[in-house]
Amino acid sequence: MKNSYKNQNIAFFLLFLSTLLIVVPVGLIVLVIIQKGLPAINWQFLSDMPRQGMRAGGIFPAIIGTVYLVVGAIMFALPIGLLSAIYLSEYSKDDLLTRLIKLAIVNLAGVPSVVYGLFGLALFVVFFKFGVSILSGSLTLGIMILPVIITTSREALESVPQSFREVSLSLGASKWQTIRHIVLPNAIPGILTGTILGLGRAAGETAPILFTVAAFYLPRLPKSVFDQAMALPYHLYVISTQVPNVDEKIRYGTAFVLLTLVLFMNLVAIIIRYKFRKKKKW
Amino acid sequence: MVKFEVHDLNIWFSSIHALKQVNLEIRSNEILSVIGPANSGKTTFLRTLNRLNDLNAAFKMTGAVELERKDIRGIDIEELRRKIGMVFALPLPLPLSIFENVVYGVRMQGERNRKKLEEKTEQALRQAYLWEEVKGRMDESAFKLSGGQQQRLCIARTLAVDPEVILFDEPCSGLDPISTAKVEDAMVKLKEKYTIVLVTNNVKQAARVGDRTAFFLSGELIEIDATDKIFTAPQDKRTDGYIRGRFG
Amino acid sequence: MRKIKEFVIVKLIQVCGLASIFFVALIFLFLLKEGLSVFKTVSPFDFSFGKNWYPISEPAQLGILPLISGSLLVTLGAAVISIPIGVGCAVYIAEIAPLKIKEILKAGIELLAAIPSVVLGFIGMITLVPLVKNIFHLPTGLTALSGSIMLAFMAMPTIVSIAEDALYSVPKTYKEGALALGATHWQAIWRVMLPAASSGILAAVMLGIGRVIGETMAVMMITGNAAVMPNSILVPVRTLTATIAAEMGEAVVGSEHYFALFAIGIILFIISFAINVTADLFLQKRQQ
DSSP states (O other), X not given: OHHHHHHHHHHHHHHHHHXXXXXXXXXXXXXXXXXXXXXXXXHHHHHSOEETTTTEEOOHHHHHHXXXXXXXXXXXXXXXHHHHHHIIIIIOOSSHHHHHHHHXXXXXXXXXXHHHHHHHIIIIIIISOOOSSHHHHHHHHHHHHHHHHHHHHHHXXXXXXXXXXXXXXXXXXXXXXXIIIIIHHHHHHHHHHHHHHHHHHHHXXXXXXXXXXXXXXXXXXXXXXXXXXXXXXXXXXXXXIISTTOOHHHHHHHHHHHHHHHHHHHXXXXXHXXXXXXXXXX | OEEEXXXXXXXXXXXXXXXXXXXXXXXXXXXXXXXXXXXXXHHHHHHHHTTGGGGSTTEEEEEEEEETTEEGGGSOHHHHHHHEEEEOSSOOOOSSBHHHHHHHHHHHTTOOOHHHXXXXXXXXXXXXXXXXXXXXXXXXXXXXXXXXXXXXXXXXXXXXXXXXXXXXESTTTTSOHHHHHHHHHHHHHHTTTSEEEEXXXXXXXXXXXXXXXXXXXXXXXXXXXXXXXXXXXXSSHHHHHXXXXXXX | OHHHHHHHHHHHXXXXXXXXXXXXXXXXXXXXXXXXXXXXXXXXXXXXHOSOEEXXXXXXXXXXXXXXXXXXXXXHHHHHHHHHHHXXXXXXXXXXXXXXXXXXXXXXXXXXXXXXXXXXXXXXXXIIHHHHHXXXXXXXXXXXXXXXXXXXXHHHHHHHHHXXXXXXXXXXXXXXXXXXXXXXXXXXXXXXXXXXXXXXXXXXXXXXXXXXXXXXXXXXXXXXXOOSOOSXXXXXXXXXXXXXXXXXXXXXXXXXXXXHHHHHHHHHHHHHHHHHHHHHHHHHXXXX
């Protein structure tokens, strides 16, 4: 008996150790980036063009480029993703087709991000002749975040109690009216959560934009959706590996801005989810 | 006059035979009480009348249900459900204000005129004996009302659509005796204008408000007759047994 | 009028319902369209098992064996590190951690999942790479080992969250039964909980490895990018993903090199497809 408790203590210690091995580095990574990146942040860094081959100046065009890309991606992915979620939650039957759709979503979520880049290059840049442009990059990112939006929206829609639907239908409302006036309004927090998570994902990805939109060095703002753009994650890649002698401060500063942007969106999503779970009326 | 005619109705959910060969009619302006133990098929029967069972993918039916001699499957489903209102077992206000709950069905028909909607609301709430209690609180959430008030709100919401028939699915199962009495009062008054089908677990309630009573057991209609007869001289031993509380 | 509008909306919903299938098919189709052309000049055998990857020499040599080996080596290393730690952490969170700490740990794991891969690559370059260089006295710290360690981190959130889910969904009665028979908590975990959750944990491991194989930016930044056959875990390697990311920018559209990179994309797509379908089957099995 004593022996089995001793074993238990050893085992639990090892489990605790593995947890520490994950959590401590995560904390350190975030801390290091904050500690070294925060001093680099000032208004000039955020609002200036890069200068001297990106060795000085700010990262303004990269921030703006990322905003354009993310907004474009969401404009494409939200309508399609939401309608797709409505289909799965409200219209699909439990049949082979639905199984296939769910499998396709799982696969879409698993496709390596660089393969999305290839796909975007082949379809949007070359086949549709959109060129290396914000449009191509946004559409590529949009397809990539589709599974996130579909999955979270579907969960949100399905968590609306069935009884609300029955009540609405029993009062003579049509199915679409029921979805539009009862199901959707009550699923908005969940849909919003999914949308923001998708935004965060799109903002942080590099591989899909490598050959579809990203400009190495473009010290001006893009003029139209057919223009190239800089983007934060690609910019960080470039100044860390492609350009020698970049001040460490600028690298950390860029990493800090990107990380803050992505984590901020995740935080907002978590807060929305938490608040509405507490406030739920039924 | 006959409102509903049900012919040889059989219902399955997947392989479960929920209703077996049911034949009956429901008359205009009567209250038909439907009683029976749990899983006797009485709620399934009720939900067949406004085709709410159709939502269940495993639902299958044979036979026919006719509303005023027209097969209900031939009537536009939204129109059918407007004609046949339903009050559910638990108070189920929609997550909207009191006002929006009452006018929901009317709005869905396309009515936008604020004045008409307000008239409709007052009228429906008065019929459900709720107006005096809520008249100053129209914009409050319906969830702020008490259970009994919520259930009367649900009745008002159903009335606002001007139905011909109202289906009550154990409407008092979650209510205290005083609220129950109020709901029963409302039902008896409503009989003048509407046909009412009341599914209830409460045998005494069936006796109090029903003109006729139907007894279901294991998916079969055992007996249907005037309430007095069912309660004093039932034809079937099983009816007698259920009413006297031997099972169920 | 309203009916017509609703009819259109419902049709639209049905069409969008198929969007995921459509896009998966479209991705595969376009990879095939561009990638299969490479086999006009290189035989599939030489492509898969050729030991030389010199895409811009004349004539080009397009053998991806070094790249496959690089991917395998890095992935294997990452699996060895991430599986025990990830599953251990999942057990700790699901079974041992007090409720409040559990929430904090889960938030930490979510945080890790949210950190962009390029940021992890950047941190890896600055911290991990010099560390590996100094410990093993290597000429460069940009090695397969550095990549494995970094990728292990990226696999862990997937492994932890899915394995934790699997453990959580084991019926409470299993554990209570074991405890009632006098087993210690650890014995109950080891003999009852882990076997009962095994298919979910297996799925977690597979999806974690899937994430590793597909990972691009971090691995490109810290594995050194040498497209040669690796003979140890302490040398620079180049993975399939990094090859695409690093070279597509320079490949001329329609060239042999361009086609070859798409052919690598086909391989990656098929691997991720196989992993996801299998993992999904395991998860489905758990639900029954």
